[in-house]
Amino acid sequence: MRSIGEMGRDSGLGVSALRFYDRVGVLPPARVDPATGYRWYAPEQLDEARLLARLRQAGMPLADVRLVLAAWSGGDTGLVPRLLDGHLRRLERELADARGALSAVRARLGHKESTMTTTTRTRTARLTVPAAEFAAALDSVRFAVGTDPELPVLGGILFDVEGEDLHVVATDRYRMAVARASTTGHGGERVQLTAPAPLVDAMRALLTGDFPALLTVDGDGIELETQGRRVAGHGLGEEFPDYRRLTRLPEGRRIPLDVPALRQGLAGQDGERCALVLTDTVTVADEAVESGLEPGYGSGVAGDRVGVNPAFLLDALAVGDDMLLEYVGPKAPLVLLRSGTEDAFSLLMPCTLDA
CATH class of the missing domain: 3.10.150.10 (DNA Polymerase III, subunit A, domain 2)
Structure with a gap:
């Protein structure tokens, strides 16, 4: 007999998933200890659990999963191919529907871009930031930088300057980190630039000690200077998501x-x-x-x-x-x-x- 922990490791389902499939009657354990509540699985249930893991990986609904497992364990394998083929056809229909919906979204985006009025805005900021405060802000967000090559703009950190505030922001879609540092010397309109992670890391390496750091954003260029040392480079050239909207949550x-x-x-x-x-x-x-x-x-x-x-x-x-x-x-x-x-x-x- 296998414990639920061993079954989870051997089947690829995990303990929480096995608990769920027990609660809904898809894969109940062979025995539950009446005194402790421990779940135990028979050796022959391992193949069934592995099949269940594959079906769920393919996105098959639980109702169909039940039928597949019942037919498979009962020896009626003629029903299984029909259920698999039906699920595959459903996925293909859903993919076609998704393509159509995304094409409509792209068309709306293209129309919006062509009708928007272009406005000129200041893209230059020159400000002074305390090095220790700036370093702490970067350290607070660096872990959330994305690594998906399909979304290169998430592979950097947003520098958002507005008034006397500098916000640095990073997200990989599954998490987002925001930190603020106080500044002097700008106090003007909002200026934003997304710097690639390697450039940010080079900037962070200069932020040692309790010295002021001079940060300059000019067009698509960014430069940090402190203690006679300097790092400069270019932004990623794409618009970062509106993090203010994403962080607007009800009070919890x-x-x-x-x-x-x-x-x-x-x-x-x-x-x-x-x-x-x-x-x-x-x-x-x-x-x-x-x-x-x-x-x-x-x-x-x-x-x-x-x-x-x-x-x-x-x-x-x-x-x-x-x-x-x-x-x-x-x-x-x-x-x-x-x-x-x-x-x-x-x-x-x-x-x-x-x-």
Whole structure:
């Protein structure tokens, strides 16, 4: 017999997915210990679990998955090819519909670009930033820079200068980080430029000590000078997403974080998702009670449960130990911010825990 932890590792489904498929009756365990609630799976269920993982990877609805597994386990393999072919035809229809919808969106974008009135705006800013404050701001957002070659504009950090404020922003779509540094010397209109990550890293390397740094944005060029050293380069030349709109969220419930304990709990997670339990603090849901290893707490703990990518959350927690989590709802981004300040925060998209 396999514990749920062993079954999750061997099948590729994961513990939370196996719990879900048990709850909905798709893949119940062969035995549940009446005293501990531990789930145990028979050896022959491994092939069934692996088949289930492939079907869900292909996006097959649960109703059809049930039929495939029932036919497969019952030896009626004649039904399975018809179900697979029907799902494939449905995917092809959905793809054709998606192509049509995206073509319509592209046409609307093209019409909007051709009808917009071009306005001239100032693209030059010259400002002074405290080196330590600037370095801290860059360190707070660097982890969220994207690496998708299809979206090169997300492979950099946005420098957004307006009045006496400099905001730096990074996002890879699944998370976004924003930080602010105070400046002097500009005080004018808004100027934006997205600098590629290697250029930002070179700038960050100059920001040592407590010295002023002179930052200049001129057209598509950006330059940093401090302590007689200088780094300059060009922006990515694409418009960065409107981060102000993306960070406009309803007010949520703020929960103080025990960051060292949360880091420790996340360090033991080796998958792409894990569950957080939100009560008067935030803890990682203990899967040990389900894996048959040792008693702990699991789905019986009161409080909201939300799925996250543990590696992404660890990145967001690296900026300090005095942090809060703001919880808006199960489908809304989680907001992580430092206690007592709104100058640096990050958003993290939740993951589904069902499958």
